[in-house]
Amino acid sequence: MKLKLFLSLLFSALILFSNVALSATPKTLVFSAIPDQDETRLKQRFDDIAKYLEQKLGVPVKYVPVKSYAAVITAFRNNQVQLAWFGGLSGVQARLKVPGSQAIAQGIEDTKFRTYIIANHSTGLKPSDKFPTGIAGKTFTFGSKGSTSGRLMPQYYIEKHMHKKVGDIFKRVGFSGNHSKTIALVQSGAYEVGAVNYQVWEKELKEGKIDTSKVSVIWKTPTYPDYQWTIRGDVDKVWGKGFTDKVKKALLELKDPELLARFPRSGFIEAKNSDYQPILDTAKSIGLID
Amino acid sequence: MDSVYKHSRAWKVSWLFVLLAGFSLFFSDIEIISLEPWQELKRLFLGLLTPDWSNFSEIIQAFLQTLAFAILGVAGGSAVGFLLAQIFHWRWIQISCAFIRAIHELFWALIFLQIFGLHPLTGLLAIGLPYAATFAKVYAEILEEGDKSALQAISRNASTISTFFYARLPDLWEHFKTYTSYRLECGLRSSAILGFVGLPTLGYTLSSAFMEGHYSVVWALLLLFYLLIATIRYWVRPALLPVYIIAAPFIVANDSTISFDNVQRFFTEDIIPAPIMRGDSLSESWHWLSDLLVNQALPGIANTVVLTQIALVASGILTLLFFPLISSHFFKPVGRTLGHVLLVILRTTPEYILAYILLQLWGPSMLPAIVALALHNGAIIGHLIGRYSLEIQLRADAGRGLNRYFYELLPRLYGQFLAFLFYRWEIIMRESAILGILGIATLGFYIDSSIQELHFDKAMILIFITALLNVLVDALSRYLRAKLRLTTNVDCRASNDYCTARE
Structure with a gap:
């Protein structure tokens, strides 16, 4: 009896799911973004962007929050997300997985992005233009495992200057998860040295969230291309010809300083896949991409 | 000597x-790596004094999701496990179940995330699959170790099914019930944790709040979770279960879709070395x-x-x-x-x-x-x-x-x-x-x-x-x-x- 009930209910549940699954092509454009900072505020950050796009594009737009960089790539690849605000590395990985997808816009700052190496004052490390070889033997934290500014680039430059793998340079290597957390961990001394996205550092510094008596920037990497908007190649088929260009135009025309502060960028400019060749090469050289 | x-x-x-x-x-x-671990611990416990309920709708949403995934996962798992228990003497069923059980719910979730993405099926299977394997084993043990004397009073002409329902189930029902309700408690814990890898359950809100050091929010979530588990015997009633099971799919449903190309791609490309x-x-x-x-x-x-x-x-x-x-x-x-x-x-x-x-x-x-x-x-x-x-x-x-x-x-x-x-x-x-x-x-x-x-x-x-x-x-x-x-x-x-x- 109970069993039958269980089963029939289970079936109804499955039917409900499959209804969802079988519903025709998605009408709502779904976008997401890598959870690079302040995870509790992701929804507040991007819901207004969805509203802006909806108004500009004339189709329903929805933002879905996602917990990890890899999950955004997977959602994009599975067509559960059609547009995404990726980092350099995650964008390259996503476009490799989804042939036909293109980078359409990047922040003005993203053409010349940097990583800051930051250190707790107990280390005695001082800011310099030369690579701080004194970081050897310290504890070190990256950001997320899939981050460009928090992992790929710092790992590349550190290994290049120290001629060793990061695992052999530091006493301990960790992954904080996101840039805000990296700053908090180095400031509290949980890690002595860390690598952080320079935009997040500057923003939190301006907001007074950083105690500069405890933590400071000791080195800046050379510049590299980073964040960009990437869109799937098949959106024109779903929303009509020229849709990709419409999205691109909407992004390039985004001028509202309050909305731009969410990224935070001063504006968006055109981007193309080839802009990110250096990222791909770097990722290959440290073995993150086969 | x-x-x-x-x-x-x-x-x-x-x-x-x-x-x-x-x-x-x-x-x-x-070693303790933080330089000021006790400072942070103090902040954590200060949060206990000032639990923050201001995001109440978000908190309730996280709890409903946690409950719904747990109930659906455990219900599905127990139904499948019950069927498997009947054929648990087959060696290959035992081996597959042992293997499925050996993989933690979170690993299953990471796998299903690749196949179904944000679709609710991810959470449902992440709980349901390993739970079905555990149910199969324990139900089979209950059947094995239970009192079989009633079998002797049954007519030899009785069908297997009626034998089961009249001679075995009445004796064992309490065992099944106790074990299944205990597993629901485990299911709630599993469901909560799935949030750490991105499902919209308690762990999602909890880990985000923790990341930012919002300890008052952390405590609001934890206190509510303790309350939920402590009162489990009051709200889990046989009569209410069907209501929960009917309501749960509506709670977990979202508008993401499953594409069979993705499923196929996962098995034919992604996991091939x-x-x-x-x-x-x-x-x-x-x-x-x-x-x-x-x-x-x-x-x-x-x-x-x-x-x-x-x-x-x-x-x-x-x-x-x-x-x-x-x-x-x-x-x-x-x-x-x-x-x-x-x-x-x-x-x-x-x-x-x-x-x-x-x-x-x-x-x-x-x-x-x-x-x-x-x-x-x-x-x-x-x-x-x-x-x-x-x-x-x-x-x-x-x-x-x-x-x-x-x-x-x-x-x-x-x-x-x-x-x-x-x-x-x-x-x-x-x-x-x-x-x-x-x-x-x-x-x-x-x-x-x-x-x-x-x-x-x-x-x-x-x-x-x-x-x-x-x-x-x-x-x-x-x-x-x-x-x-x-x-x-x-x-x-x-x-x-x-x-x-x-x-």
Whole structure:
């Protein structure tokens, strides 16, 4: 009896799911973004962007929050997300997985992005233009495992200057998860040295969230291309010809300083896949991409 | 000089495990990394005084999702498990179930996330699949060990189905019910944890709040979770279950879709080892595999085993400290109530969340993982042993205090204690592996890294190795229990104990 009930209910549940699954092509454009900072505020950050796009594009737009960089790539690849605000590395990985997808816009700052190496004052490390070889033997934290500014680039430059793998340079290597957390961990001394996205550092510094008596920037990497908007190649088929260009135009025309502060960028400019060749090469050289 | 006094096997095995754990300590990394860990701990507990309910709708949403995934996962798992239990004597069913069980819900979630993305099926299967395998095993044991005398009164012409419903089920129903409702509690913990990898349950909100150090929000979530589990027997009623099961799909439903191309791609491309996909030569393939084994699998296995062995012995030590807290042989009712509260809180908090909290405070060494595993498991077994101790009648002239503990109770409870500890061995190992996702270098760390780097082929091999390791420990534990002749009370009707130990 109970069993039958269980089963029939289970079936109804499955039917409900499959209804969802079988519903025709998605009408709502779904976008997401890598959870690079302040995870509790992701929804507040991007819901207004969805509203802006909806108004500009004339189709329903929805933002879905996602917990990890890899999950955004997977959602994009599975067509559960059609547009995404990726980092350099995650964008390259996503476009490799989804042939036909293109980078359409990047922040003005993203053409010349940097990583800051930051250190707790107990280390005695001082800011310099030369690579701080004194970081050897310290504890070190990256950001997320899939981050460009928090992992790929710092790992590349550190290994290049120290001629060793990061695992052999530091006493301990960790992954904080996101840039805000990296700053908090180095400031509290949980890690002595860390690598952080320079935009997040500057923003939190301006907001007074950083105690500069405890933590400071000791080195800046050379510049590299980073964040960009990437869109799937098949959106024109779903929303009509020229849709990709419409999205691109909407992004390039985004001028509202309050909305731009969410990224935070001063504006968006055109981007193309080839802009990110250096990222791909770097990722290959440290073995993150086969 | 040969002593006439001969140590028992249990005594020798215990010391062997203690020595192994001591040896493991040399290879473990157990320092506190944060410079001001107590500062942060203070902030955490200040948050307890000011729980923040301001995001109430968000909190309620997270709880509804947690409940709905748990109910659907456990209901589906028990239905499938019940069917599997009928054919559990088939060897290959036993093997597949053991294997599925050996993979933690979080690993299943990471796998299904790749196939179904944000679709609710991800969470449903992540709970339902391993739970079905566990249900199959325990239901089969209940059927096996149950009273069969009613069978003799049944007509030989009765069909298998009516025989089952008239001669077996009435006797066993209580066992099924007790075990299934206990598993619902586990399901709630599992469901909560799935949020850590991105499902919209409690863990999602909790980890975000933790990341930002919003401890008042953390406490609001945790307090509500304790309340939910503490009141479980009031809101889980047979009459209400259908309502929950009907409502749950509407709660978890979202508008993401499943594409069969993705499912196919996962099985035919993503998890096929890269050298095969590329058509590498044999030596290149070997290089790829040995690189994976030497640089990821081996260190992962070593750390997982080290953590497991230390945590196992630490759990044992804590159990021996905890059980008197709730035993009338040692404390008056007021003291016992406090003991119960402490043990309930430690038992209810999923070890993953406990480890997460301690990691944030002390930094990612093995120490937080050891403490979390020992506290959680010590509280579970301590609770069971404390209850068993009540059944022991002491003579009026029995010693008090330490004498009572060491000479009267411990010798009588020790077999029971070892049995429970060995039952938890495999569970502790599964958790040790999964804690790697939090940054400790056990197998979970390498699995999570492979997934973050989108190398699903590597992730699958590492998950396979993790499962094998678990099956191995399970077999070893069964061997030791048989060798030491350790058994526990298998009556599910009398108490949840058997269930709790088995998980």
